[in-house]
C-alpha cells in the first residue's frame with residue numbers, strides 16, 4: 358500500500374510517500390522558518406499563505422522523488438487536527454481536492470498520533486510501548502497498547518516542553534526556533550551553574566508543568582540585569598535544558614515503574630535534543646529497558662509520520678469522506 362502523506366499543521370509544508378506504513382520513499386519538507394524568524398515565532402496568517410504557495414510543489418516533489426504518479430497512490434493521509442486552523446485548512450482542502458480528482462481514499466490524521474507513528478518509520482519497532490511525546494504544543498505520556506490504541510497517562514498542565522524552549526530562547530535573544538538554538542548554546546555552557554526548579558504535581562505525578570521553570574528563568578534574567586551582572590547565555594541555556602530533561606526523565610521513570618513496561622519510545626521535536634537522548638539512554642540502562650528514538654528528521658514535523666499514521670487508520674477501515682474538516686484542538 359502506497360500512502361501519500363500531507364502535513365500543514367504549523368510552519369512546515371510537507372508531503373511524503375510511504376510504502377506499507379514503514380518504508381519512506383520520499384519526505385519533502387519545506388520549512389517556513391525564514392518567513393517567521395523576524396517575528397520571533399510563528400505568525401498564523403503568514404503560515405497559511407506560505408502553505409498555499411508551497412503545497413502543490415511539495416506534493417509534486419514527493420511523487421517525483423518516489424518515482425510515482427498520483428495514479429500509483431492507494432491512500433491520501435492528511436493532518437486535520439490539532440494545529441493552526443488556517444494552516445490545517447490548506448492541507449485538508451488540498452487533500453480533499455486531490456482525493457476527489459484522483460479517486461483515492463482519504464484519511465484524516467491527528468498530528469500528535471503522527472508524532473508517535475514516527476517511531477515506526479524505517480524500522481520494525483511495534484507496540485506495546487510507553488511513548489513520551491514532547492513537541493512545540495504538547496507534552497504527553499501515552500501508553501501505546503496497539504496501533505491506534507493510545508491511553509494518556511500524563512500531560513502538561515500548562516506550557517509544553519517545546520514551548521518552554523522557544524520562550525526561554527526568545528528571552529535569551531537566541532531567536533526562533535528555540536530548541537536547536539538552546540541545544541547549541543548549552544554545548545559550551547555549564548549546566549550545573551544555576552539550579553532551576555523542576556515542578557512536581559502533587560497527586561498526579563505523571564503530569565508536567567513547565568511554566569514555573571520558564572518564569573524562574575525569566576526572573577533570574579531580570580535579577581541579574583538589575584544587579585548589573587552580565588549573564589552567561591550558555592550557562593543559562595545549559596541549566597534550563599538540564600531542568601527540562603530532568604522533569605521529563607523523572608515522570609517517565611515513574612510511568613515505567615507504574616505500568617511495568619520494558620519499552621519506551623520518544624516523539625516530537627524536543628525528542629531531537631541531544632542532551633535529552635543521552636539522559637533517556639541512561640535511564641534505559643538503569644532500568645534495563647529498551648528505548649527507541651526516531652531519527653531527528655522524523656521527530657520534527659514531517660509528512661512521512663502522517664502517511665504512516667494514515668496507513669494504519671486505513672488498514673483499520675477509518676476512511677474519511679468529503680465532510681472531513683480541520684480542528685484547532687486535539688481529540689486527545
Ligand code: ATP
Pocket residue numbers: 366367439440468469472491492493494495518519520522523534535536537540625626627628629630631656657658
Ligand atoms: P505540536 O506537534 O505540538 O503541534 P509543533 O508541530 O510545532 O507542535 P514539533 O514540530 O514537533 O512541534 O517540534 C517543534 C518544537 O521542537 C519546537 O518547540 C522546537 O523548539 C523544539 N525542538 C526542535 N529541535 C529541538 C532540539 N534539538 N532541542 C530541543 N527542542 C527542539
Ligand code: MG
Pocket residue numbers: 367368369658
Ligand atoms: Mg515546526
Ligand code: FE
Pocket residue numbers: 468472492493625626657658
Ligand atoms: Fe508537531
